[in-house]
Amino acid sequence: MKTSHLISFIILLACLSVYSCSGSGKKGTYKIEKANFTLEAPLFGGANSTQAEHTLDLSAIKKELGLDDGEVKSAKLTKATIYFQDSASTDMANSIVMSLAGDNVNMAQLAVANPLEAGKKEVVLKGSSEAEIAAFFNQTMMYIVLDVDLKNDSESTLILTADLEFEIEF
Amino acid sequence: MKNPIKLLIIITLLFASNATFAQQADDLVGVWEPSNGKVRVKIEKLGTKYFGRIVWLRAPIDSVTNKPKVDKNNPDVALRNVPIKGFRLLKDFSFKSVGEWTEGTIYDPENGSTYSCTIKMKDKNTLDIRGYIGISAFGRTDVWKRLEIKKQ
Numbered sequence: 001m002k003t004s005h006l007i008s009f010i011i012l013l014a015c016l017s018v019y020s021c022s023g024s025g026k027k028g029t030y031k032i033e034k035a036n037f038t039l040e041a042p043l044f045g046g047a048n049s050t051q052a053e054h055t056l057d058l059s060a061i062k063k064e065l066g067l068d069d070g071e072v073k074s075a076k077l078t079k080a081t082i083y084f085q086d087s088a089s090t091d092m093a094n095s096i097v098m099s100l101a102g103d104n105v106n107m108a109q110l111a112v113a114n115p116l117e118a119g120k121k122e123v124v125l126k127g128s129s130e131a132e133i134a135a136f137f138n139q140t141m142m143y144i145v146l147d148v149d150l151k152n153d154s155e156s157t158l159i160l161t162a163d164l165e166f167e168i169e170f
Numbered sequence: 171m172k173n174p175i176k177l178l179i180i181i182t183l184l185f186a187s188n189a190t191f192a193q194q195a196d197d198l199v200g201v202w203e204p205s206n207g208k209v210r211v212k213i214e215k216l217g218t219k220y221f222g223r224i225v226w227l228r229a230p231i232d233s234v235t236n237k238p239k240v241d242k243n244n245p246d247v248a249l250r251n252v253p254i255k256g257f258r259l260l261k262d263f264s265f266k267s268v269g270e271w272t273e274g275t276i277y278d279p280e281n282g283s284t285y286s287c288t289i290k291m292k293d294k295n296t297l298d299i300r301g302y303i304g305i306s307a308f309g310r311t312d313v314w315k316r317l318e319i320k321k322q
Contacts, residue, residue, distance in 0.1 A: 047256025
């Protein structure tokens with residue numbers, strides 16, 4: 001084998017190995033719709049935490065992308081909207097912070113709205129562009145945590161729902 | 171097992187030891203004050219891990235903006251508007267053994283840095299909180315006191 005052919009062969013091998021290590025590179029959108037959060041009364045002014053458990057199911061997105069298997073290599077929050085239910089509105093709170101937590105993954109702070117626009121029923125959170133949360137999508141379950149900073153004490157239970165979208169890459 | 175009483179005793183002991191384990195792990199739960207007295211931190215359990223968030227600040231208003239303090243030193247620009255009141259500065263602590271919680275982190279809002287951290291309970295009302303980079307030998311320990319004193 002000529003030296004030039006040998007070098008080409010080695011480069012080809014290197015390219016193949018890099019490709020195989022980098023995964024499929026296929027991207028899709030994972031949606032969590034109407035995640036429910038309840039802050040039980042009595043509530044006290046200041047930061048109050050609530051969480052929703054979410055069982056991950058990537059089968060639909062994998063099917064859509066034509067993948068049989070594979071780990072999530074990268075994930076980013078692309079959209080987070082919180083809805084106040086019943087008679088509650090943004091007038092009740094100063095701010096909302098959203099984080100993800102898991103039993104085998106470290107908590108990640110993901111998005112914030114501070115201050116909240118008055119008189120609204122929905123809040124669009126500003127998401128972190130740097131938080132890398134792929135590890136959560138390789139678990140079977142994660143907790144979505146909301147920290148709601150209430151302006152005053154309240155005798156009413158506060159119910160919130162959330163619609164979230166993540167861009168995930170395999 | 172031939173003797174049903176023996177079996178009952180073993181099952182009872184197993185349940186009792188599990189309950190004791192959970193109680194010892196939850197000893198960390200409560201409101202604590204660091205030695206500088208600038209904040210009070212409520213430690214709670216979320217899932218199987220422990221987290222601590224600021225529930226009180228001695229100086230809640232930023233003297234420059236005249237607004238409630240936010241996490242202005244966060245390295246992630248998008249999160250610099252997160253309020254300091256309610257901020258989780260202790261994260262992801264697991265119960266290791268009696269009086270010891272490990273594998274967590276502590277965040278310093280004054281410089282936006284996150285450090286590895288271990289917590290040791292000296293007594294029911296005193297914690298040694300050790301923040302470090304890399305290995306535990308290179309770090310600093312602060313003593314935190316429980317706000318509501320528990321009987322020893």
